Amino acid sequence: xxxxxxxxxxxxxxxxxxxxxxxxxxxxxxxxxxxxxxxxxxxxxxxxxxxxxxxxxxxxxxxxxxxxxxxxxxxxxxxxxxxxxxxxxxxxxxxxxxxxxxxxxxxxxxxxxxxxxxxxxxxxxxxx
Numbered sequence: 012x013x014x015x016x017x018x019x020x021x022x023x024x025x026x027x028x029x030x031x032x033x034x035x036x037x038x039x040x041x042x043x044x045x046x047x048x049x050x051x052x053x054x055x056x057x058x059x060x061x062x063x064x065x066x067x068x069x070x071x072x073x074x075x076x077x078x079x080x081x082x083x084x085x086x087x088x089x090x091x092x093x094x095x096x097x098x099x100x101x102x103x104x105x106x107x108x109x110x111x112x113x114x115x116x117x118x119x120x121x122x123x124x125x126x127x128x129x130x131x132x133x134x135x136x137x138x139x
Contacts, residue, residue: 046106049076051086053116053131060122068093071116073131077106091116103135110138 051074059065070092077084089099091114100111113136120126 043081045080047078048133049078050074050131050133051076053128055090056116056120056126058116058120060120060124063122073116073133075133107135107137112136112138 053071053073055070055072058069058071059067070090072088072090074086074088076086087102089102091099096113099114103114104111113134115134117132117134118126118130
């Protein structure tokens with residue numbers, strides 16, 4: 012797998028790899044050609060930590076930018092939670108030819124630990 016490179020909480024850019032499960036990982040700059048995602052800001056990570064029983068699963072909010080050939084196409088604030096997963100999947104499908112099964116923000120939280128903002132990435136799973 013590729014190493015995950017995250018720049019700062021303000022600017023993350025993404026590239027894609029793999030077949031059925033693709034991780035959007037960060038790069039230092041946006042390439043001149045092709046479609047690229049940039050995670051501008053991650054905020055409000057209120058997800059329930061692993062091995063903890065919670066009444067509410069929580070959510071993560073992020074500002075995602077889409078670039079095509081280095082030109083900004085769209086900027087959107089997305090909230091990743093169980094209520095709007097279908098809506099997020101449909102938004103990402105606008106930029107892919109494959110049907111998306113799920114989109115999630117990783118890594119998952121652990122009790123008593125904070126996630127370093129540089130460790131966040133988006134995991135996209137495509138339907139077969």
